[in-house]
Amino acid sequence: MTTRVLILGGGYVGLYTALTLQRKARGKVDITVVDRRPYMTYQPFLPEAAAGSIEARHVVVPLRRELSGARIVQGKVSQIAHAERRARVETDFGDTLDLEYDEVVVALGSVPRTLPIPGLAENGIGFKWVEEAINLRNIVLGRIARAASTEDARTRQRLLTFVFVGGGFAGIEAFAETEDMARAALRYYPELSPSDLHFVMVEMAPGILPEMGPEMGEYTLKELRRRGMVVHLETRLESAVDGVIELSNGETYEADTLVWTAGVKPNPVIGSSDLPTGPKGHVNALPTLQVADEDGAVVDGAWAAGDCAQVPDLAKGDGAWCAPSAQHAVRQARLLGANLAAHIDGRAPKEYRHKNLGTVASLGLHKGVAQVMGVKLRGWPAWFMHRTYHMAQIPSFNRKSRVVLDWTAALFFRRDLVSMGRLHEPRRAFKEAADS
Structure with missing residues (x-):
């Protein structure tokens, strides 16, 4: 008799858990993976995809291709009723599916943590998924093209002002890579100069990149400011109504x-x-x-890992929890799959213990910071370390090869800096022709 395993989420944890189960419990499990998207997004490469260094399609891993033999359900999880061993899924077509299981893996990940700031929902964009990275790229290049076509100074300044909120890994990499791309694009716009670009970072904490420690955070801050980028520390976004950015320190940007x-x-x-x-x-x-109740007792049939799970960090000692990072998620997922396979065979599961190997961040082409095994790197060596590490971590030989080919082509040709903003309005031209 096979065990029905339902994996809620197709990100790092969902994909790697399913792959491990297929290898270690072949013929003993019936795997179903549920995710709103039919692919896993390798998020550390999103900044490079936004900057045009990597083709956007190459930072996603198709679930159906990698998980042959598993059932893939494309839909949104709307309810988990573990007492009934059932999860409810809403498809994009309005259908409701009730999926029953013997074992459930909760790998739903995280969503952006937003605040009730006036104008944020109407004017803000995120940077967590590949479609958002493509959108940001098209927006920035489109704004540059429009700015070059106007002689109104106020309009030009508004178009070329890009505000980022959040100075963690995702924010700093997106901030730095996008500025690097925008600066490179200006070579095709003689009407504009680098001084016309205004990149602004807003961070509530007293420093940026807290995961890398104060020394590397301070170096990154100096590097960004040296490039003419503005970084406001210990500052909050107060309002973004009608594109007027008001900060807690009194600064205002259009x-x-x-x-x-x-x-x-x-x-x-x-x-x-x-x-x-x-x-x-x-x-x-x-x-x-394994999921546990508040008394530490195992909840039978439930497992969890990644950003949505509170997992003790045994390498750091009592009271420490694993950070929401890809490094932990991938390793937890592999162990989860092995533990679930062992559980099905009646063997005891093993505990997760991983000492952080270090952190790497890209700050644009040939620029980066890294702290690996106690060694601190800056500039080109750190950028090379960033690429090497993440190339090794992205799943499947197919995607590794495509990413390397993208990088190889970039050695001989400049990156493509064409805005495809009209992709978001595919019927616009046809509708204008029909209306006329």
Whole structure:
């Protein structure tokens, strides 16, 4: 008799758990993976995709291709009723599916943590998915093209002002890579100069890149400011109504582009489920990645890992929790798959323990910062380390090869800096012709 395994989420944890189960429990499991998107997004490469260094299609891994033999359900998880061993899924066509299971893996990840700031919902854009990276690229290049076509100084300044909120890894990499792309694009616009670009970062904390420590954060801050980029520390976004950016320090900018990268929170579906959660809404998990109640007792048939799970960090000691990073998510997923396979065979699961190998961040082409095994790198060596590490981590030989080919082509040709903004309005030209 096969065990029905339902994996909620097709990101790092969902994909790697399914791959491990297929290898270690072949013939013993019936795997179903549920995700709104039919692919896994390798998020560390989103800044390079936005900057045109990597083809956007190459930073996603198709689930159906990699998980041959598993059932892939494209839809949104709307309810988890673990007491009934059932999850409800809403498809894009309005259908409702009730999926039953014997074992569930909660790998729903996280969603942007937004605040009720006036104008944010209407004017802000995110940077968590590949479609958002493509959109940001098209917006920036489109704004540059429009700015070169106007002689109105105020309009030009508004078009060329790009505000980013959130100075963590995602925010700083997106901020730096996008500025690097915009600066490179200006070679084709003699009407504009680098001084026309205004890149502004807003961060509530007293420093940026806190995961890398104060020394590397301070170096990054100096590097960004040396490039003419403005970074406001200990500052909040107060309003973004009608594109007027008002900050808590009294500064005001008129900007048509506002990118929100100020943190994430667990998928809200978890809060409405009957699974036990921690103080910040994560699924409460043991080091074995089994879900546990508030007393530490195992909840039979439930597993969790990644950004949506509160997993003890045994390498750091009591009271420490694993950070929401790709490094932890991938390793947790592999262990989760192995532990679930062992559980099905009646063997005891192992505990997750991983000492952080270090952190790497790209700051644009040939620029970066890294802290690996206690060694601190800056500039080109750090950028090379960033690419090497993530090329090794992105799943499948197919995607590794395509990314390397993109990088190889970039050695001989300049990156493509064409805006494809009309992709978001594919019927516009036809509709204008029909209306006329």
